[in-house]
Amino acid sequence: MSTHKTVRITNQRDQIDTVRKFFDNYSKENKLTEKTVHDIQMALDELLTNIVNYGYEDKDEHQIDVHFGINNNAVNVEIVDDSKPYNILEQENPDISLSVEDKPIGGLGIFLIKKLMSNVDYYTEEGKNHLVMTKELV
């Protein structure tokens, strides 16, 4: 049985939950561990929120595809969308050693994804963003 599955949503905030539920079922079918599911759910929430909230300058409906697959002992997640190109890999990491008074509110989402995933890649192709994440199964 192929482990490749895709869920297509539109750029509405409530659709993020559709992806969450879809991946919940996917993780049960493929017997993923609680840790793997936790980390991927977090990454999906962060990334899809960014795309839906900040990715579009018009008010039109846009499609976002999320592909899931398992091979070489890793889960691969790919988000394909036509929002403004934004390479998260270029975002500077926050200084996490700051004291409570000096810590800025926010700026942790992308950093957490980079730390929790085994690998993150980004490229654009034919006007679309491809964000590819790999989480090794342990």
Place this chain on the structure above:
Amino acid sequence: MEIRDKKEGDIVILEPIGRIDTNTSSEFENKIVEVMDSGVTRFVVDLKEIDYISSAGLRVFLMAIKKLKSLGGSFIICSMSDHIKEVFDISGFTPIFTITADQASGLTAA
């Protein structure tokens, strides 16, 4: 999201249920602000029924500790899963919060 709350002396115990993410973080924030506005400065937040906390949720925790620190209050977090603990570690949040194993030890620390 559902957030259970109870009072133990002048300490308020909050038990949020489910996920503290983009969709629910504002409800969690409103709840904390509402309790703070009633004059409470000592909190124990029990995470035993929380699956995950996204960065939107982390903002609320940071906002709360900043506010309570300036008021001389306390904000204790207890019953954290290993996954959430790792998120706190990565974010540099572990040293700025008092984190306890369970609610009873959280109440002692508050």
